[in-house]
Amino acid sequence: MGSYVPSSAAEREEMLKKIGVKSIDDLFAAVPRKMLVKSLDLPSGKSELEVSAIMTALSEKNKVYKTILRGAGAYDHYIPAVVGSVLSKEQFVTAYTPYQAEISQGILQNIFEYQTMICELTGMDVSNASVYDGATAMAEAVPMCKERKKTKAYISATVNPAYLEVVRTYCSASDTDLTVIPAKNGKTDVKALEKALSDDAACFILQQPNFFGLFEDAEKIGAVVHAAGAKYVMSVNPISMGFCKTPAEYGADVAVGEGQPLGMPLAFGGPYLGFMACKEAMQRKLPGRIVGQTVDVDGKTGYVLTLQAREQHIRREKASSNICSNQALCALCAAVYLSAMGAKGLSEAATLSTSKAHYLAKELCKIEGVDLVYKGEFFNEFVTTLPETGKVLKALDKAGILGGLPVDGGVLWCCTEKQTKEELDRAVAIVKEVLL
Amino acid sequence: MKLIFERGEEGQFLSILPKCDVPVTKLPEKLKRAGAPHLPHVSENELSRHYSTLAKAVHGVNDGFYPLGSCTMKYNPKINEQVSALPGFTGVHPLQDDSTVQGSLEVLYDIEKALCAITGMDALTLQPAAGAHGEFTGLMLIKSYLRSKGQADVRKKIIVPDSAHGTNPASAAMCDFTIVNIPSAPDGCVDLDALKAAVGPDTAGLMLTNPNTVGVFDKNILEITKIVHDAGGLCYYDGANLNAVMGVVRPGDMGFDCIHLNLHKTFSTPHGGGGPGSGPVGCKAFLADFLPGVRVTRTAKGAYKSGSAKKHFGEVKAFGGNFLVVVRALAYILTLGKEGIPEASKNAVLNANYMQACLKEDYDLAFNVYCMHEFVLTLDRLHKETGVSALDLAKGLLDRGIHPPTMYFPLIVHEALMIEPTETEPKEMLDSVIAAFKELKKVAYENPQALHDAPLHTPVRRLDDVRAARTPVLRYKFS
Numbered sequence: 001m002g003s004y005v006p007s008s009a010a011e012r013e014e015m016l017k018k019i020g021v022k023s024i025d026d027l028f029a030a031v032p033r034k035m036l037v038k039s040l041d042l043p044s045g046k047s048e049l050e051v052s053a054i055m056t057a058l059s060e061k062n063k064v065y066k067t068i069l070r071g072a073g074a075y076d077h078y079i080p081a082v083v084g085s086v087l088s089k090e091q092f093v094t095a096y097t098p099y100q101a102e103i104s105q106g107i108l109q110n111i112f113e114y115q116t117m118i119c120e121l122t123g124m125d126v127s128n129a130s131v132y133d134g135a136t137a138m139a140e141a142v143p144m145c146k147e148r149k150k151t152k153a154y155i156s157a158t159v160n161p162a163y164l165e166v167v168r169t170y171c172s173a174s175d176t177d178l179t180v181i182p183a184k185n186g187k188t189d190v191k192a193l194e195k196a197l198s199d200d201a202a203c204f205i206l207q208q209p210n211f212f213g214l215f216e217d218a219e220k221i222g223a224v225v226h227a228a229g230a231k232y233v234m235s236v237n238p239i240s241m242g243f244c245k246t247p248a249e250y251g252a253d254v255a256v257g258e259g260q261p262l263g264m265p266l267a268f269g270g271p272y273l274g275f276m277a278c279k280e281a282m283q284r285k286l287p288g289r290i291v292g293q294t295v296d297v298d299g300k301t302g303y304v305l306t307l308q309a310r311e312q313h314i315r316r317e318k319a320s321s322n323i324c325s326n327q328a329l330c331a332l333c334a335a336v337y338l339s340a341m342g343a344k345g346l347s348e349a350a351t352l353s354t355s356k357a358h359y360l361a362k363e364l365c366k367i368e369g370v371d372l373v374y375k376g377e378f379f380n381e382f383v384t385t386l387p388e389t390g391k392v393l394k395a396l397d398k399a400g401i402l403g404g405l406p407v408d409g410g411v412l413w414c415c416t417e418k419q420t421k422e423e424l425d426r427a428v429a430i431v432k433e434v435l436l
Numbered sequence: 437m438k439l440i441f442e443r444g445e446e447g448q449f450l451s452i453l454p455k456c457d458v459p460v461t462k463l464p465e466k467l468k469r470a471g472a473p474h475l476p477h478v479s480e481n482e483l484s485r486h487y488s489t490l491a492k493a494v495h496g497v498n499d500g501f502y503p504l505g506s507c508t509m510k511y512n513p514k515i516n517e518q519v520s521a522l523p524g525f526t527g528v529h530p531l532q533d534d535s536t537v538q539g540s541l542e543v544l545y546d547i548e549k550a551l552c553a554i555t556g557m558d559a560l561t562l563q564p565a566a567g568a569h570g571e572f573t574g575l576m577l578i579k580s581y582l583r584s585k586g587q588a589d590v591r592k593k594i595i596v597p598d599s600a601h602g603t604n605p606a607s608a609a610m611c612d613f614t615i616v617n618i619p620s621a622p623d624g625c626v627d628l629d630a631l632k633a634a635v636g637p638d639t640a641g642l643m644l645t646n647p648n649t650v651g652v653f654d655k656n657i658l659e660i661t662k663i664v665h666d667a668g669g670l671c672y673y674d675g676a677n678l679n680a681v682m683g684v685v686r687p688g689d690m691g692f693d694c695i696h697l698n699l700h701k702t703f704s705t706p707h708g709g710g711g712p713g714s715g716p717v718g719c720k721a722f723l724a725d726f727l728p729g730v731r732v733t734r735t736a737k738g739a740y741k742s743g744s745a746k747k748h749f750g751e752v753k754a755f756g757g758n759f760l761v762v763v764r765a766l767a768y769i770l771t772l773g774k775e776g777i778p779e780a781s782k783n784a785v786l787n788a789n790y791m792q793a794c795l796k797e798d799y800d801l802a803f804n805v806y807c808m809h810e811f812v813l814t815l816d817r818l819h820k821e822t823g824v825s826a827l828d829l830a831k832g833l834l835d836r837g838i839h840p841p842t843m844y845f846p847l848i849v850h851e852a853l854m855i856e857p858t859e860t861e862p863k864e865m866l867d868s869v870i871a872a873f874k875e876l877k878k879v880a881y882e883n884p885q886a887l888h889d890a891p892l893h894t895p896v897r898r899l900d901d902v903r904a905a906r907t908p909v910l911r912y913k914f915s
Contacts, residue, residue, distance in 0.1 A: 006862040027785050030652070031655075031681075032655070040554065059524025059525045093706045094706045096507050104495065116439075117473075125911075243468055245469050266529045270756070270759050270761075294901070306901070313602040316602045317605035322568040322610055323566070324567060327565070329712060342448075346473070355458050402532065
């Protein structure tokens, strides 16, 4: 019911008179008659109360777990209250891309602050204003690295498989040769990488910590990649940047990742936030919006969309990417989250997540038949063997716990700062009970 | 305005997280960063006020008229925001078992059905995150289809009119197609002769908006799609302008094989200062097997099952798409229903024609015909006679609390201002904006300098774009 059209019947008549037609349908004279829709196959419109009831009922058909021990690209971190408050401000919610800088300074300045924070997290020089998610950020990094004689992309088999799928799609679209470097004991097989990289290698993509939660030997890999004359692309979990070595410290040329852990809800997969940052030398190859600082005619500091000569509305088919809309509100979310947490809070989130994951791993591995599948240091995810996986997950589900994700060779578990020791002990007790 | 980094005191922090209740894990030093990142150090009050200050320096749809052509800046209903924040939607992990996400799957199922009904398509994926992402997806559908027919190596050309959005050729280039730009006819529509000359055995497809970017419904649309089909190519519909024709005419009936929609334009979801959007891609049955993303089916017992299309070409994004945006759009479609959907489009067209009829008394129309949901002014003459450009006029609007129209687009119109009022603006607002335009024309002739100097009353005045690009300052430097 209703279409949010505010004009009255009398006003519409007045408008039609001014236009010089009898009815609105006359304005559609260019549409061939036989094409006109006779009846739209949709239910009748509903009142707000009915819509609210329908949507609420739909939402209640989903199960929201009290304890979530699953990550694999979507992480259940605590969201400070101030984040939701800032994000609901109508100016931020309802504005378009800040094309008119004079009346968009709030958005532009936020992007500038966001870019600064992403540079600080990753150690990189330049960040863009966001792309769709971590997977597309990874895929968009490939064309950044390609040059006339550097055309082939390489990626580790230890990246999130959902990301690998997206990189494959983008490479298939542009006819870019993509080689997957196999894993050995849950980590990138560095020897295989060294052997595989050819003279025309454009880049190698690594995820740190990788899909299995393990820290890769990223320094050595960086040296191998650079020795082959290729660019080094590293995808990182932004929470890990609370204390982990940055892509810049590992020698990466491009840093990308999924920003969802920075204040965004799980939300069945989106909207999330793809972040991208690079060394200064590559800034003109970075896709997407970039905000720069400048001055106005009175010499007052202000912000504008800049380096637009890279973008589709100027360069059309020669643009660095087709991206137009991005995830601006999610970038705002990340900036508010990082402001609320500060360096101390971010480091705490990283420490708590790691510590809880290690505690859970230790406790789970006390159960017979449950063992870590891979040796090596890990962040907040790890893979264990798990007999009777289906049964165990079902028992956890009954208790309101979303267990780890079944993957090749076992189950991928995840912890964040949200789970208490009590919750973890309870989960372990349930696993134990099933496997007794 | 101070930057967030310049506020607060070093060492200040909020109490957000508890003490660790398990043994603290110490990772080896070689895995640790050398120093902590510089992040803000503010109290919650300072933090909250900082963003309130920023918000005050932003013009949103809620702050006034926003006739940004091609962007459909309609009102964003609040019920949509409310339902998208329901914990049953926000708290769900994307990798949960189907049996625990029946509500989310039903949302995807229901909106696919509704959007197919509105567009005349047979299947649709909600995975693409934005319009351009949808274009990429749609072109990959075409590419996959051509590959399945063994024609991908021959059919390499995508035809794009010179009036098209820049994303069209950019998306085609990402899919390794060669772009053939064809000139528009003098009426802004597709030049049939140019199209006939461009198609051939190497044609992969045509990308088109209808109504087109000059706001005109191309009356030859059936002939256009037939020319492309006869040559063996496919027709792609850029849904940026769907707000003109929802419930009136369907792209599927115009002869298009696949489309993308912009839920953040046509279906009222807010644009968030640049995103997130949602760019679902619909297609005819013969392309459906190639669709990426989550495909939802309904069992005989009424349960919803997620899966993948048989020959899906891959994925364009991790997980199922910008789900909370999709939730908002579904609430909008439920509210409007079969009566409200065409009513919205018809009133969008009415509002645009009313503004056009009033403004053509003072300004030159790029194309003097009834428009659809938007129209284009050309300030070429005004510019020559007064020196006042489309940019100057736009900046004059800023001082009057009005967001300017899209400037200098489409590229085929000199000194273009593209105006899209949308259906959610009351006549009273249109009249006040029309009055502002008329007053600005007077100012242009009487005191052009005033418009070269505009804006005067915005948080900042005209900014130095050249300096920003030549000596880029892209981040705050900590001392």
